[in-house]
């Protein structure tokens with residue numbers, strides 16, 4: 299298993315280009331299934347989750363062609379089956395996003411239930427209830443969601459809680475339904491808006507995306523479309539936090555600054571000078587130690603849960619006491635135990651991590667447990683004295699494109715190490 303070796307102590311300095319958003323690319327790639335013809339999707343990040351999605355679509359018989367600029371042509375006309383197998387869904391929960399499109403376009407879907415995951419139970423009950431309300435017959439058999447329908451029928455869908463992929467699945471299903479659907483208490487995340495824009499480019503009639511009420515007037519058919527995925531706000535945020543922690547100065551380019559308001563406000567609170575352009579954000583700590591900040595995660599436009607672990611890493615070395623409260627997922631503090639091993643003074647009280655910042659952390663071998671937790675350990679390694687070896691970095695490869703190359707480009711001392719050779723004791 300590959301690992302990242304980081305020798306801490308360097309301030310980040312320079313410019314970095316942000317990739318397309320994983321969490322927009324995944325639903326958009328699933329959304330291509332709704333069309334009668336091929337779509338061409340640009341600004342796709344080169345990530346494991348994208349490869350997994352390509353493999354998943356490929357196994358359904360969908361034809362995919364990738365060009366050298368990571369533009370992917372996806373042609374669903376050759377689809378032969380509507381099956382998302384367990385071995386794929388267990389590696390990537392977002393595979394559930396094919397459920398709505400398959401059902402709406404082909405009248406059937408057999409999608410494995412995702413099962414447990416490192417950041418809590420993460421059920422998909424709201425996806426299933428919503429599709430039932432649209433007229434699907436759904437049962438769970440042998441660990442699979444078995445969904446069947448003739449044409450789905452528009453309905454009013456009131457979501458019990460805000461779910462991002464749930465909103466996306468239902469929006470895609472409703473796009474080809476007979477009649478109008480209204481999704482209330484919908485997720486307002488920018489990635490939901492990006493998906494709605496893509497679906498509208500395909501001929502869907504969706505309004506209200508980005509608010510908590512989305513109206514979908516069903517259409518009979520949709521065509522393929524050319525579409526570029528929006529920039530990744532979480533990758534952007536991760537680099538900004540890394541620069542703040544290392545007391546550095548960076549400019550992130552090809553990003554979408556308005557999507558990062560809540561994080562930018564926190565970074566200003568911690569003492570960063572921030573300048574914003576049309577598609578770039580510059581952060582300068584001018585060698586200062588960041589001040590600890592209090593953060594509470596919640597659905598967009600509040601502070602994103604996907605930036606929570608990185609803020610915990612920042613508070614670990616910041617000046618003062620900072621409190622980070624997680625309200626979206628039940629068990630998303632696995633990184634705390636690892637950061638403690640690097641000398642952080644942090645304790646958990648219920649869903650809140652309370653840190654008293656230390657001047658510096660000390661390098662240690664640490665284990666990544668999920669995608670964003672692993673990012674926080676890399677950030678911690680950047681400010682630790684000595685070497686940090688982050689194990690199980692397949693988590694980080696799921697969601698960050700060439701993270702070590704980008705950090706090295708900014709001056710970090712970071713290297714990818716090949717996995718340990720198996721020792722044969724026989």
Ligand code: UD1
Nearest residue numbers: 321392420421422423424425460461462463464604626627
């Ligand atoms: C998406 C993002 C993920 C992010 C999360 C919250 C993608 C591919 N992933 O995940 O990076 O951390 O949003 O911003 O876009 N829930 C239920 N029943 C359901 C669905 C969700 O109880 O049917 C609960 C979840 O357990 C969780 C909360 O709702 O506590 C929010 O989860 P949700 O927004 O659905 O997360 P994902 O869409 O899986």
